[in-house]
Amino acid sequence: MNPVIKILLLFLFLYEAVDVTAQNKSVTNKMVLVKGGIYKPLYVNDSSETSVKVNSFYMDRYAVTNADFLKFVTSNPKWKKSKVKKLFADKSYLMQWKNDEQLGENILPKAPVTNVSWFAAKEYCECQGKRLPTVAEWEYAAQASEINPNGYEDENYLRKILEWYSKPSADRLPKIGTIGKNYWGVYDMHGLIWEWAQDFFSAFVTGESRGDSGLERNLFCGSGSVNSSDFKNYSAFMRYAFRSSLKANYTTRNLGFRCVKDYHKNERVK
Amino acid sequence: MFTPFQTIKLVSKKLPAILLAIILISCESGSSDEIVGVEHAKLTQAPFVPPPITRGHATKVIIDLEVREVVKPLSEEVEYVFWTFGGDVPGSFIRVREGDLIEFHLHNHPTSKVPHNIDLHAVTGPGGGAASSFTAPGHTSIFSFKAINPGLYVYHCATAPVGLHIANGMYGLILVEPKEGLPPVDKEYYVMQSEFYTEGSYGTPGLQPFSTSKAIEETPDYVVFNGSVGALVGDKSLKANVGEKIRLYIGNGGPNLISSFHVIGEIFDLVYSEGGTLASQKNVQTTLVPAGGSAIVEFTVDVPGRFILVDHSIFRAFNKGALGMLDVKGKDNKTIYSGKQADNIYSGYLSSGESNVNPITGEINNQNGGSEYVSKFSNGETTIDPELLEAANKGEGNSKPDFSSLGQSVYTSTCAACHQNDGKGMPNVFPPLLNSDWLKKNKEAAIKTVVHGRTGEIVVNNKKFNGVMPQQNLNDDQIAAVLTYVYKKFNNSNVTVAPEEVKKTRKSK
Numbered sequence: 001m002n003p004v005i006k007i008l009l010l011f012l013f014l015y016e017a018v019d020v021t022a023q024n025k026s027v028t029n030k031m032v033l034v035k036g037g038i039y040k041p042l043y044v045n046d047s048s049e050t051s052v053k054v055n056s057f058y059m060d061r062y063a064v065t066n067a068d069f070l071k072f073v074t075s076n077p078k079w080k081k082s083k084v085k086k087l088f089a090d091k092s093y094l095m096q097w098k099n100d101e102q103l104g105e106n107i108l109p110k111a112p113v114t115n116v117s118w119f120a121a122k123e124y125c126e127c128q129g130k131r132l133p134t135v136a137e138w139e140y141a142a143q144a145s146e147i148n149p150n151g152y153e154d155e156n157y158l159r160k161i162l163e164w165y166s167k168p169s170a171d172r173l174p175k176i177g178t179i180g181k182n183y184w185g186v187y188d189m190h191g192l193i194w195e196w197a198q199d200f201f202s203a204f205v206t207g208e209s210r211g212d213s214g215l216e217r218n219l220f221c222g223s224g225s226v227n228s229s230d231f232k233n234y235s236a237f238m239r240y241a242f243r244s245s246l247k248a249n250y251t252t253r254n255l256g257f258r259c260v261k262d263y264h265k266n267e268r269v270k
Numbered sequence: 271m272f273t274p275f276q277t278i279k280l281v282s283k284k285l286p287a288i289l290l291a292i293i294l295i296s297c298e299s300g301s302s303d304e305i306v307g308v309e310h311a312k313l314t315q316a317p318f319v320p321p322p323i324t325r326g327h328a329t330k331v332i333i334d335l336e337v338r339e340v341v342k343p344l345s346e347e348v349e350y351v352f353w354t355f356g357g358d359v360p361g362s363f364i365r366v367r368e369g370d371l372i373e374f375h376l377h378n379h380p381t382s383k384v385p386h387n388i389d390l391h392a393v394t395g396p397g398g399g400a401a402s403s404f405t406a407p408g409h410t411s412i413f414s415f416k417a418i419n420p421g422l423y424v425y426h427c428a429t430a431p432v433g434l435h436i437a438n439g440m441y442g443l444i445l446v447e448p449k450e451g452l453p454p455v456d457k458e459y460y461v462m463q464s465e466f467y468t469e470g471s472y473g474t475p476g477l478q479p480f481s482t483s484k485a486i487e488e489t490p491d492y493v494v495f496n497g498s499v500g501a502l503v504g505d506k507s508l509k510a511n512v513g514e515k516i517r518l519y520i521g522n523g524g525p526n527l528i529s530s531f532h533v534i535g536e537i538f539d540l541v542y543s544e545g546g547t548l549a550s551q552k553n554v555q556t557t558l559v560p561a562g563g564s565a566i567v568e569f570t571v572d573v574p575g576r577f578i579l580v581d582h583s584i585f586r587a588f589n590k591g592a593l594g595m596l597d598v599k600g601k602d603n604k605t606i607y608s609g610k611q612a613d614n615i616y617s618g619y620l621s622s623g624e625s626n627v628n629p630i631t632g633e634i635n636n637q638n639g640g641s642e643y644v645s646k647f648s649n650g651e652t653t654i655d656p657e658l659l660e661a662a663n664k665g666e667g668n669s670k671p672d673f674s675s676l677g678q679s680v681y682t683s684t685c686a687a688c689h690q691n692d693g694k695g696m697p698n699v700f701p702p703l704l705n706s707d708w709l710k711k712n713k714e715a716a717i718k719t720v721v722h723g724r725t726g727e728i729v730v731n732n733k734k735f736n737g738v739m740p741q742q743n744l745n746d747d748q749i750a751a752v753l754t755y756v757y758k759k760f761n762n763s764n765v766t767v768a769p770e771e772v773k774k775t776r777k778s779k
Binding site: 092095155158159162163164165166167168169194234237238240241242244245246247250251252253254 | 339340341351380381382383384385404405406407408409429430431434469477479480482483
């Protein structure tokens with residue numbers, strides 16, 4: 001190879017590398033890229049649909065905090081504790097906040113905001129030019145362990161997730177970022193809070209779980225496409241059960257959210 | 271315009287409705303099925319049961335049951351996050367009457383992490399109520415059902431994954447009393463068996479998370495009555511007086527195991543097997559209680575003492591916690607149970623062809639008195655200790671024993687089988703406790719031996735022994751008392767062992 005071309009190529013490569021770093025830097029503050037792939041949902045609509053293609057998307061590194069949300073309600077007064085319409089949030093909305101403008105002593109500004117309804121979460125994201133993740137996107141991003149985009153193959157990882165459910169609710173939620181980040185650089189997907197999803201109501205759990213599991217067994221085993229470890233993924237069962245117990249105006253103490261944004265090639269996210 | 275055909279169709283459509291109405295009217299007149307009034311159900315925590323229902327009519331019963339996720343002890347030093355109906359495991363006991371209309375309010379506490387629901391086996395309807403009671407944290411669901419079938423029913427949470435919700439403690443009993451009521455008894459108690467699957471093995475201290483793999487393999491670390499090891503032991507044991515008729519409402523929450531429920535030293539006079547309303551069997555030793563099922567047993571306690579409740583799958587009782595106690599106070603009845611009458615040397619004559627039965631009278635020589643028997647077959651030494659005989663005859667658990675009599679009773683029931691009543695042990699097999707130089711020198715080691723067991727060579731009074739002393743299933747008080755008793759009684763020593771010392775040793779394994 002011509003030495004000149006060699007140098008040129010090297011230069012090009014370096015330029016690319018620098019560019020990638022710069023791009024990463026511009027998104028690290030708020031969002032990180034989750035590269036698309038295939039996600040196998042726990043419950044499916046018909047037997048042919050045993051896996052879902054998830055496109056690449058940007059995801060908030062952290063769950064939305066009390067401080068973030070306080071800013072939001074200050075500029076969007078209709079979402080204040082005292083002003084919100086019952087149709088859009090039940091009476092435990094922002095229950096632990098002291099009042100419309102103050103969080104109160106038991107609340108850390110850097111802790112994730114909870115007791116927010118789906119309507120409020122959705123509007124928050126939209127105000128930022130973002131949206132809530134779909135169940136598929138959220139589950140896809142959440143199955144990554146620290147080192148592996150699919151941590152569910154690791155039983156120890158599943159056990160660690162399940163331990164959160166084996167602990168009682170904390171009197172006060174810890175700060176964001178304290179649980180740790182996963183393969184994508186997203187923090188606290190397990191072990192901090194539950195999170196809203198755009199289509200949370202699409203889950204299949206009716207509350208009569210034994211019927212559901214029968215249904216699920218027919219679909220899954222019949223099509224023979226899911227290995228048995230999915231039946232052991234109790235944490236996924238519990239997330240599906242949790243989502244299906246909700247209505248869009250419900251708010252609960254351990255339920256918060258984070259936002260996502262579509263990924264388009266050649267577009268930088270601020 | 272009606273054609274004759276249409277008219278017939280119309281009548282035939284209406285006819286069943288009319289007939290039904292007639293039946294309903296005839297039922298209501300003079301029947302006890304009519305719902306009269308409203309009341310709030312009074313629920314109780316195990317082992318207690320709400321009082322029998324005395325009203326002679328059906329009513330509307332409002333039940334408020336709160337789901338809470340709480341940290342509580344599963345065993346000494348072991349904690350678990352229990353998911354509860356009413357703050358405790360098992361869930362609150364619900365008592366209603368056949369024909370009652372129940373308005374059920376299921377509250378899920380705001381601090382709950384997960385949604386819950388309830389499936390009452392007493393409900394006729396989809397999911398036993400589960401489909402109508404799926405409740406997010408911080409919410410309340412309301413549904414109603416008519417208690418059509420009398421009987422003793424399990425209720426439990428059925429939210430996905432159902433096994434986990436049950437494994438975490440979400441079950442209890444609901445009694446639907448038959449219209450005519452149940453026959454009166456003196457005492458009623460609520461006992462529910464269940465298993466727990468923890469990451470750490472039995473006794474591993476600290477907050478223990480649930481183990482999915484053990485639950486799927488059905489290998490629990492704990493099998494318990496009323497939600498924790500020792501929930502029905504010592505001060506918390508069931509109480510009764512001699513002559514009283516007892517009824518136990520027994521449930522099995524599972525999630526996996528079937529219980530072989532047995533009360534040591536009692537025979538169930540009546541068993542309503544599987545919690546039905548027909549007393550199906552008399553004189554039962556052990557009754558099966560299916561997972562997600564129940565049984566009602568009745569018996570009269572005729573003699574005083576301590577009666578042990580077990581799952582007769584016996585390793586569950588002695589190694590996993592399936593053990594409870596019923597303490598019966600009152601006067602002895604020696605014609606029913608004598609207590610220990612003699613403890614004699616036995617030389618092995620039965621297998622050597624000799625007999626102690628008089629061939630002419632058929633009398634057993636033993637009945638003529640211990641000492642005659644002994645002089646005939648042995649070296650003339652009698653081991654009857656009048657003090658111990660008296661103690662044995664008194665019946666343990668008769669009253670709350672003080673420290674020294676506790677030591678004595680533990681010794682008689684646990685130690686004497688090997689170390690003998692006189693503490694002399696057995697040459698070459700069981701070391702003596704009487705005037706033991708080893709005991710004098712090794713108090714710490716003595717405690718350790720009782721707590722953890724001991725294997726291997728030991729020299730006592732210049733004699734070697736090489737055997738196994740099993741770990742003893744005794745609590746701190748019992749071990750402290752029995753060691754103090756051994757030091758005083760057999761070694762004329764003032765050495766005392768305090769329960770705290772035993773506790774320390776137990777921890778420092």
